[in-house]
Amino acid sequence: MSNEKRAQGAFFQRDRNWHAPAYTPTYKTSVLRSPQKALLSLDNSISEMTGPVFGHNQIGELDNDLILNFSQNGELPVGERIIVHGRVMDERGLPVKGALLELWQANAGGRYRHKKETYLAPLDPNFGGCGRTITDDNGDYHFRTIKPGPYPWPNGVNDWRPAHIHFSVFGDGFAQRLITQMYFEGDPLIWKCPIVQTIPSEEAVRQLIAPLDMGNTIPMDSLAYKFDIVLRGRRSTMFDNRREGN
Amino acid sequence: MTQSLNYFKETPSQTAGPYVHIGCTPNFSGLNGVFSEDLGVKILNDQAEGTRITVRGVVYDGKGAPIKDALVEIWQADAKGLFNSPSEIRGAADPNFSGWGRCPGEMESGEFVFETIKPGVVPFKDGRPMAPHITFWIVARGINIGLHTRMYFPEEIDANAADPILSRIDHKSRVPTLIATQNGSEYRFDIHLQGDNETVFFDI
Numbered sequence: 114m115s116n117e118k119r120a121q122g123a124f125f126q127r128d129r130n131w132h133a134p135a136y137t138p139t140y141k142t143s144v145l146r147s148p149q150k151a152l153l154s155l156d157n158s159i160s161e162m163t164g165p166v167f168g169h170n171q172i173g174e175l176d177n178d179l180i181l182n183f184s185q186n187g188e189l190p191v192g193e194r195i196i197v198h199g200r201v202m203d204e205r206g207l208p209v210k211g212a213l214l215e216l217w218q219a220n221a222g223g224r225y226r227h228k229k230e231t232y233l234a235p236l237d238p239n240f241g242g243c244g245r246t247i248t249d250d251n252g253d254y255h256f257r258t259i260k261p262g263p264y265p266w267p268n269g270v271n272d273w274r275p276a277h278i279h280f281s282v283f284g285d286g287f288a289q290r291l292i293t294q295m296y297f298e299g300d301p302l303i304w305k306c307p308i309v310q311t312i313p314s315e316e317a318v319r320q321l322i323a324p325l326d327m328g329n330t331i332p333m334d335s336l337a338y339k340f341d342i343v344l345r346g347r348r349s350t351m352f353d354n355r356r357e358g359n
Numbered sequence: 360m361t362q363s364l365n366y367f368k369e370t371p372s373q374t375a376g377p378y379v380h381i382g383c384t385p386n387f388s389g390l391n392g393v394f395s396e397d398l399g400v401k402i403l404n405d406q407a408e409g410t411r412i413t414v415r416g417v418v419y420d421g422k423g424a425p426i427k428d429a430l431v432e433i434w435q436a437d438a439k440g441l442f443n444s445p446s447e448i449r450g451a452a453d454p455n456f457s458g459w460g461r462c463p464g465e466m467e468s469g470e471f472v473f474e475t476i477k478p479g480v481v482p483f484k485d486g487r488p489m490a491p492h493i494t495f496w497i498v499a500r501g502i503n504i505g506l507h508t509r510m511y512f513p514e515e516i517d518a519n520a521a522d523p524i525l526s527r528i529d530h531k532s533r534v535p536t537l538i539a540t541q542n543g544s545e546y547r548f549d550i551h552l553q554g555d556n557e558t559v560f561f562d563i
């Protein structure tokens with residue numbers, strides 16, 4: 114099946130039991146921000162099967178290198194140097210090429226560079242905390258960054274976010290639109306986090322934990338973590354006769 | 360025993376959190392000098408075909424307070440009803456119109472604004488026309504999985520009445536939550552996450 118044909122079908126329905134429900138009172142902000150009425154379930158129309166395309170010309174050379182993309186006067190940010198890489202594929206295991214990935218994170222001390230951020234850990238003058246890239250023909254991507262620190266947040270009296278990187282993912286259809294978070298293997302805070310706990314099953318949480326990838330570390334330079342991302346798959350179009358009579 | 364379907368599970372969604380702007384609209388959030396420009400700021404250029412419109416709105420929480428940390432994205436057809444997408448097989452869309460916009464809520468009021476054009480008619484999968492509409496996707500702190508909905512146009516009374524999606528809504532009193540209000544070329548589309556006016560959100 115050619116990729117061109119594959120990029121036309123409707124998407125598999127979302128498994129709403131795999132994802133977090135909207136209302137998760139241990140994550141308090143969700144209480145007033147969760148729709149209370151039933152969602153209207155619909156098969157995709159062309160409006161959701163299509164999606165914008167992003168070109169490499171929109172992306173700068175250092176956009177995927179958070180170690181250098183905010184560095185001042187050639188000085189480097191503080192923290193563990195890491196490579197984060199992986200593949201974006203769909204539920205059928207097919208690579209999603211040309212996917213736009215945008216990521217954001219705190220610095221090594223757990224502090225975000227944002228006007229509304231008040232945590233007492235200091236900003237790092239050489240770290241901005243945002244990056245973006247587009248997957249190649251195999252669906253592969255890579256970033257270089259520093260490992261973010263955990264940070265406390267106002268929810269319970271003493272809740273801490275595990276170290277994490279936020280990912281925004283754009284596949285080839287608007288129905289695939291996804292925002293998620295990547296966690297790091299071995300972090301004891303993962304299983305204590307109310308935001309992680311919004312996800313119903315341990316198996317689903319494990320899908321967000323990137324393993325250390327010693328094979329892809331750069332000796333004397335950077336550790337590596339591998340984070341694969343799965344987007345909704347498309348139905349085969351073999352017996353679909355839609356789009357006639359246009 | 361059977362063969363395995365060998366399908367993977369979709370990566371679970373997590374909230375965008377309070378700092379989604381750092382990653383998606385860093386220049387807006389004051390993080391300048393990394394990306395040359397924020398994606399999705401401009402949907403069209405001067406040559407784009409179609410009627411210019413402005414779409415504004417606010418995302419409200421269950422207490423009626425504006426959400427100031429939301430990020431709203433829209434996706435729509437061009438004036439002829441074609442999408443500027445590799446998956447569009449019905450014809451070539453207007454090259455001067457991307458169809459995709461992204462806007463963070465203004466930090467004090469929470470208002471989002473899109474300068475776009477009124478979309479044309481897109482066929483439903485059975486060939487019936489869908490009324491002109493703009494697809495919305497909303498994320499924010501406290502929203503565990505992005506919310507899909509649509510904005511329709513109030514002047515399209517007949518087309519809205521025949522729309523295959525709007526007619527799927529059981530409680531007709533909820534249909535107006537998907538229809539903007541109009542003042543000339545300005546449309547207002549407020550989104551309510553809860554309450555009597557809770558917007559109809561889609562599992563699509």
Ligand SMILES: [Fe+2]
Pocket residue numbers: 219274277279376
């Ligand atoms: Fe975070």
